[in-house]
Amino acid sequence: MLAPMDTISSVVHPRTDCRLCGSADLTQIMDFGQTPLANAYLSSKELDQPEVFASLVVNFCNNCKLVQLRDVVDPKVLFSRYLYVSGTSPVFVAHFADYAKSVTKRFQLSGDSLVIDVGSNDGVLLTQFKKEGTKILGVDPAENIAAEATQSGIPTLAKFFTPETATGVEAEYGKASVITANNVFAHTDDVIGFVEAVKVLMAKDGAFIFEVQYLKDLVEQNLFDIIYHEHLLYYHITPLIPFFKSKGLRVFDVEHIPTHGGSIRVYVGWDDGPHATSTHVEEMCKGESDLNAVHTYEAFMTRIASGKEKLVAMIADIRDQGKRIVGFGAPAKATTLCYAYGIDATMLEYIVDDSPLKQGLYMPGTHILIKPSSALYEDKPDYCVILAWNFAVPIVKNHQKFIENGGIFISPVPEPHILS
Template sequence: MTSLAYHRDNCRLCASCELELVVPLGPTPIADDYVPASRLNETQPTFPLDLYLCHACGHIQLLDVVDPNILFGNYVYVTSISTSLVEHFREYTDEVLRRANAAAGALVIDVGSNDGSLLNFFKQRGMRVLGVDAAREIAKQATESGIETIGAFFTPELARTIKQTHGAATIVTANNVFAHADDLGGMAEGIRELLAPDGVFVFEVSYMVDIVEKLLFDTVYHEHLCYHSVKPLQSFLARHGMELIEVERIAMKGGSLRGTAQLAGGPRKVSASVPEHLALEQRLHFDKPETFRAFATRIDGVKAKVLGELAQLKSQGKTVAGFGASATCTTLLYHFDLGDKLSFIADDNTRKHNTFSPGHHLPVLPPQSLYERKPDYVVILAWNYAQPILGKHQKFLEQGGHFIVPMPELRVV
């Protein structure tokens, strides 16, 4: 292991060392590190991508942690460019305000606030807002555009400073960062520190139940350290002086959980949704390693079918490309050993064009490339979006091309 990463030996939620490797995935480079031509001579390091189950609390997690300065230091993803995400934030703001029953002028703090898109909606509803984001350049831009944002990692010390300068928060939100932080305990301490006695903490995280049921294994990459379910989260929050009072399944990222917590002994009742989700996870045997080993076996079953199909096409002299150049595609390319089987990758995102995929250095080209280079088959790596991609590229099918949808079941169109 290099100094770019380290392997932790205890659970991120409960500190137990009783951890068992349950889903070994192929090691990958940093999943979203698509490189320009000037970096093609670099060999990008790979890091283990293995999911472990904590026997003490049931939390599923990566233990190999890539230095966040490398992962997020050059983070360029800006929220507001995604219109569906902005729409999601609008709905989210209304829902959070309903849950918090907050008066105008109350303080809302978003941890991992990116360009301030979410806080902007709270501001429009008359709230005082403050963002915290480790990406310093994005934080600076957010502040300049009117959403005060501290460009730093969120720590208990920073939380104490914020409380002194801004007061206690009626609402604290933390969306995907609650799956990204290695020191999740420190983050929870900081949030408890900031919350007003009647305040709420609202977070969204990918839900392990959806990941297992829909085979979303490619949402596993090094930025996402935690794969949450309700039972481990509930006990984690309790250990940090907070009480989980409501959970809801939402469609974000193929299936996520929106959770609400308050300070222990706070004014709100625990909703029936909490015991309902605990019962669901119990029924699915989420405390047993066999459950997750079976998940790994299902993934490898699909992998074998995809490789069999590609070997057959290759023996017939067919050319094959890929579609989709996101972080999830890197996990799929590596775990399915597809790096040497595709000639290029097409993607709609103009910022990815003329870059090269992490590690394998497959060229990323605009979607027109399907019509110019005319590959015989195109593997839809972004298989969650197979339907819209197929819809948009009927012409490719009409010119005699075929699409391969690899997951959740191999399908050739």
């Protein structure tokens, strides 16, 4: 059985206007019902205590076409139990090393150039810029993580990125050649305040570069599980161009990159700044026409409903044969997937995850236990659904022995299928 739906309404605030253009002309395109907070993993002692649930509803702005969550969960509640520390994942370390190299080269950064990373976490990106020889500064509201990063040589301010924070930073450090923000630009309810802060700090020839998951990949690959309360905005390029223009800024380039199932790296400068606008920007907009129509999302939700039916039937079939099935990976998106698909501990016996931080905890809402991946060999389940599907390739590669022992991996996306 799923957990009772205890909503603490005071921590949830519905938004009635578009976060980019302010229009109130919004259409509801998705409703995943009341879901638990995706990162609120539970210890065994907390299993009988009430959990915070909030409605997971997605709106479409008919004016600028931005796709966004309706409800905002108080960040203090949302991020109070955050376990994810980016530097722990080797895939991301390699990604950020390439990123720092390419940005340093493209913008000819030197020892005088300041790079500011917003939402810098443990300093995984800034560590790479430090190696490239630039000046660095992190901004991250998580005090414990900021203190640890500072101690390990990555100076980090424990603050939210607001115009006030930016004014203080500028007074002390001067203007930034590059301001980076990875995923946090999709986490912020006050996008306008964020961009005002960028404007305080960005040098005349500077660049604001942010990475966010790409709405087109989300829709085309049926990646509905990346929708959860931390992710308030689901970007495509079309709404961003007029938004930045209205702020005196210009999107001058965009790259499509594979992170998190498909992301975009967007480059923004001053509208009258020196960076010529790449043809990539217009090309990408041309490929987005489907994303600007509500019927695309109706078709998307129909596909999600059929994916649910298929996965639930697969699991029932496996269990009817007396076989055992578990999950691999307990990222935040697994909470949305399990909850939206109604998959609980009676269907997946447990989930394995390589992060020691999560082992021994239980999934929010569904209360599925998280174990180390050694359980695949000690306990020998027959099937394993890869919930961390963005790591499916390394997971299958690292667990050939599970397959050799007769184990079978299942991927839940783009529609449920057997992998091996």
